[in-house]
Amino acid sequence: MKFKNKLDPTEEQILGFNDPGPEPIFMLNLLKYKDKAIYTDGRHTSMSGKEAYAIYGKEVIKHLEKVGGKLVFAGDVSRLMIGEIDELWDSAAIAMYPSKKAMLKMITDPDYMKSHEHRAAGLEGQLNIELGSSQKLFE
Numbered sequence: 075m076k077f078k079n080k081l082d083p084t085e086e087q088i089l090g091f092n093d094p095g096p097e098p099i100f101m102l103n104l105l106k107y108k109d110k111a112i113y114t115d116g117r118h119t120s121m122s123g124k125e126a127y128a129i130y131g132k133e134v135i136k137h138l139e140k141v142g143g144k145l146v147f148a149g150d151v152s153r154l155m156i157g158e159i160d161e162l163w164d165s166a167a168i169a170m171y172p173s174k175k176a177m178l179k180m181i182t183d184p185d186y187m188k189s190h191e192h193r194a195a196g197l198e199g200q201l202n203i204e205l206g207s208s209q210k211l212f213e
Contacts, residue, residue, distance in 0.1 A: 103166065103203075
């Protein structure tokens, strides 16, 4: 299996938000931090990537609430239990959005974009995996 951490979705991935489904979605975020935060505006900082992302994390909780979403889980990755991979992600988080439309609304909000600068400064890249309702798997 091949994977590539990224910071932003492709145009094709953005088009996936056009699905009008009313059901909630969950986003599994697998996060890889930069050793040192690097801001695109060139500001000097001694923060690590994880510290910069933590600023984003605190702010994004408010952005989630504005669109009816919430943080379900966040924590550091401690080990790989099954499978093989060259390098683990540093942290994982799961966010719930009431719909794809709500997520798109959040990530295009100008206030969110201000918070996004900390995300971009702190992350080397991530995998963001959309999950459907958990009940469907076990019905």
